[in-house]
Amino acid sequence: MSFTLEENVRKLVEHHLTGFDGQAGMVFPNYSGYSLANIPDSICRWLGAEPIRGRPLAEEVETAFGGPYKRVVLCVIDALGWQRFQTILTGCRNHHAELDFWPRWLENGMIQPLTSISPSTTAAAITTLWTGATPAEHGVVGYEVWLKEYSMVANMIQFGAATFRGDSGGLRRAGFRPDTFMTLPTLGSHLSRQGIKTYVGQHESIARSGLSEMLMQGVSLLPYHTLSDLWQTLGNILGGSPDERLFVYAYWGDLDALQHFFGPDDIRVDLEMAAFTLQFANFCRRMRELGRGDTLVLFTADHGQAFTPPNPRYELHNHPELVSMLAIPPSGEARFTYIFPRSTKEDAVSNYIKDTWPGEFLILRGDAAIAAGLLGDGNLHPRLADRVGDLVVVPKGRSYLRWSEKENAMCGRHGGLSPAEMLVPLFGSVV
Numbered sequence: 001m002s003f004t005l006e007e008n009v010r011k012l013v014e015h016h017l018t019g020f021d022g023q024a025g026m027v028f029p030n031y032s033g034y035s036l037a038n039i040p041d042s043i044c045r046w047l048g049a050e051p052i053r054g055r056p057l058a059e060e061v062e063t064a065f066g067g068p069y070k071r072v073v074l075c076v077i078d079a080l081g082w083q084r085f086q087t088i089l090t091g092c093r094n095h096h097a098e099l100d101f102w103p104r105w106l107e108n109g110m111i112q113p114l115t116s117i118s119p120s121t122t123a124a125a126i127t128t129l130w131t132g133a134t135p136a137e138h139g140v141v142g143y144e145v146w147l148k149e150y151s152m153v154a155n156m157i158q159f160g161a162a163t164f165r166g167d168s169g170g171l172r173r174a175g176f177r178p179d180t181f182m183t184l185p186t187l188g189s190h191l192s193r194q195g196i197k198t199y200v201g202q203h204e205s206i207a208r209s210g211l212s213e214m215l216m217q218g219v220s221l222l223p224y225h226t227l228s229d230l231w232q233t234l235g236n237i238l239g240g241s242p243d244e245r246l247f248v249y250a251y252w253g254d255l256d257a258l259q260h261f262f263g264p265d266d267i268r269v270d271l272e273m274a275a276f277t278l279q280f281a282n283f284c285r286r287m288r289e290l291g292r293g294d295t296l297v298l299f300t301a302d303h304g305q306a307f308t309p310p311n312p313r314y315e316l317h318n319h320p321e322l323v324s325m326l327a328i329p330p331s332g333e334a335r336f337t338y339i340f341p342r343s344t345k346e347d348a349v350s351n352y353i354k355d356t357w358p359g360e361f362l363i364l365r366g367d368a369a370i371a372a373g374l375l376g377d378g379n380l381h382p383r384l385a386d387r388v389g390d391l392v393v394v395p396k397g398r399s400y401l402r403w404s405e406k407e408n409a410m411c412g413r414h415g416g417l418s419p420a421e422m423l424v425p426l427f428g429s430v431v
Contacts, residue, residue, distance in 0.1 A: 009082070009113050012423060017372045023362060025396060027115060027422035031134055031376055033058030035115045036125055039074070039300065039426065040132035040187050046072050046296060047245055049194045052187060053132030057426075064110050065428060070294040071238060071246040076129065077276070078122060079256035079414065081304015082113050082423035084264060088273065096274040101281045109429030116303045116422050118374050119336035119415040122256070123156040123211060125302035130215040131184045134376020138184055141375060141387050142332035142415070146340065148386040150174045153331045159210025162331070171210070178214040189218030191247050199237050201230050201250035219249075227252070227276055231283040239290060252276065259305040263411035264420070287431035298428035305412040306335070306420045308398050313357070316403045322352050323403075331389070333415025334400040338366070339391035346390055353393060360399040364392040 015030045016023075031037050033056070041056035046067040056062055088099050089106070117128050117135055119142050127133070127140040135141045144162040147154050150171060153162040159178055160170035188198040198219040206212060207223035222237075224230040234248055255276075258268045287295065316323055316330070325345040332338040341349040350363050366388040369375065375388070393401060395416055402408060414421045 005111065005113065009423065012113055012115055013419065015115075017374060019368065019372050020374075023417075025419075026362070026394075026417040027419050028374070028417065029115045029118045029134075029376070029422070031055070031117075031373070033061065036117055036300065036302070036424065037128050037132060037134050037376065038114075039129060039298075043072050043074065043187070043247060044191070047191070047196055047247060049191055049196055051132075052185060052190045055132055061112050061426075064112065065296060065298075066110075066430065067296065069296045069430075070244075070292075071248065071296070073234070073238070073248040073250070073295060073297045074129075075250045075252065075297070075299045076126070077255055077299060077301050078251065078253040079259050079264075079303060079305045079412075080273075080299075080301040080425070081264075081420055082425050083420050084269070084304060085301075085425045085427075088270075096270055098274040098277045098281070099270070101277050105284070105429055106427060109427060111425060111427035114300070114424055114426050116301075116424050117376065118417065118422075119333050120303035120417070120421045121333050121336070121415045122253075122302050126211065126251070127182075127215060129302070130187050131182070132187070133184050134378060136370065136373075136376035136380050136384055137378045138182065139381035139383060139387060141384070142336065142338070144331045144333075145387050146328060146331045146338065146389065147171075148383065150176060153329055157206075157209055157211045159214075163329075178210045179217065182214045186215055186217050187247070188216060192218040196245045196247055197241075198247045198249065199234070201234055201248070203251075203253065206251075206253070227279040231279045235283050235286050238287065238295060242292070256305070259412040260410050261412075263307050263309070264305045265307065266411075284431055293430055295431050296428055297431055298426065300426045301424040303414045304420045304422070304424060305414045306398065306416065306418050307411065308335070308400050308413040309411050310408045311398075314400050314402055315408065316401060317405070319352075319356065322349065322356075325349050325352070330401060330403050331387075332392075333413075334402050335395050335413050335416035335421070337393040337401045338387070338389035339393055340389045341391065350391060357399060360396055361401075362394045362396065364394070366390050366392055 017028050038057040041051045042062045044051050046069050048068050124135045124140050127138050145156050155162045200219045201222045204223040327340045327342045330337050369392045
């Protein structure tokens with residue numbers, strides 16, 4: 001490697017946005033070549049295609065991965081943050097023999113730390129990976145988003161009302177169409193117009209979710225049941241198309257679910273990663289037996305996770321005075337919260353948060369967060385200001401704000417600006 005990982009991590013940690021100096025312990029998105037938003041354009045370059053947004057990875061990062069290639073495989077492992085992956089590479093946690101595969105694989109590969117986007121959450125990050133646009137541009141600014149045009153706080157993965165349980169696709173009843181909600185070009189359609197076919201491997205439970213329907217246009221969808229199903233199917237695709245240029249995308253979400261419910265350091269996380277590794281190692285052996293060497297296999301994550309055990313102090317139902325000052329329920333993320341105070345109540349809301357949780361939250365005006373580029377720059381989404389709201393509340397340490405009426409069973413969360421949430425790996429090798 002022509003650089004040290006420690007230096008690159010330090011550069012990401014030391015990167016600050018204007019107006020955010022002195023926020024110790026926070027990592028800000030670096031959209032200028034070192035974030036998830038830069039991966040799509042580099043995929044286009046590696047495949048010899050025209051750019052989708054004109055915002056590739058920094059030159060030293062992109063060239064380190066070589067190319068051009070006939071096929072690129074991008075696997076997104078939900079919540080495999082940089083810190084978590086480093087423990088796998090160094091073997092300093094619970095040891096499982098299967099995980100020894102990764103240091104060996106990277107002996108002939110490449111690894112680079114990047115930042116996630118802000119907020120560091122799946123709905124926003126996956127939209128970025130399929131458009132090359134920042135959240136400020138594409139408008140999917142969290143798991144739950146106030147859609148003023150539909151008079152509803154919506155779940156942006158299932159596209160239903162956030163307050164309705166089990167309501168997938170319910171926004172359709174309000175006239176919403178996932179296939180037209182996103183006005184930006186998406187990667188599958190963009191590559192298809194240039195003769196590059198795209199395959200998407202997603203678990204059957206989410207393969208046809210509202211988010212998938214919005215983003216996965218112009219692709220061949222491959223719903224999978226298990227990891228063995230996923231990697232066998234992808235192996236069949238890559239092994240059977242020797243002359244085609246292909247982009248293959250796979251998403252795996254089990255690591256995220258386990259960290260949410262048991263915490264990022266639970267042994268189940270390592271055990272599940274070991275199971276994933278076993279299936280991927282078999283895939284690699286199969287690809288290398290073909291001896292083509294024209295396929296770049298990349299892994300990244302949408303975000304990491306922070307340990308945030310249940311704590312009634314952060315439950316908004318225990319703070320009725322605060323709730324009474326809000327015009328609509330909060331939205332966004334528990335660790336990146338959009339607040340909509342009633343008229344004349346903005347200062348009172350801000351003071352309540354400061355007095356109740358002194359030093360635990362960074363409170364920003366929504367327009368200041370947008371102006372600083374926290375959610376990105378470029379051509380801002382016309383409804384961005386409506387969706388971000390008057391105040392943006394970002395926690396420090398293990399704090400969060402929670403407004404759901406369901407039982408609080410989560411020990412891990414994301415969305416915020418801590419290193420555990422914001423730093424993600426991009427690693428890969430040629431097979």
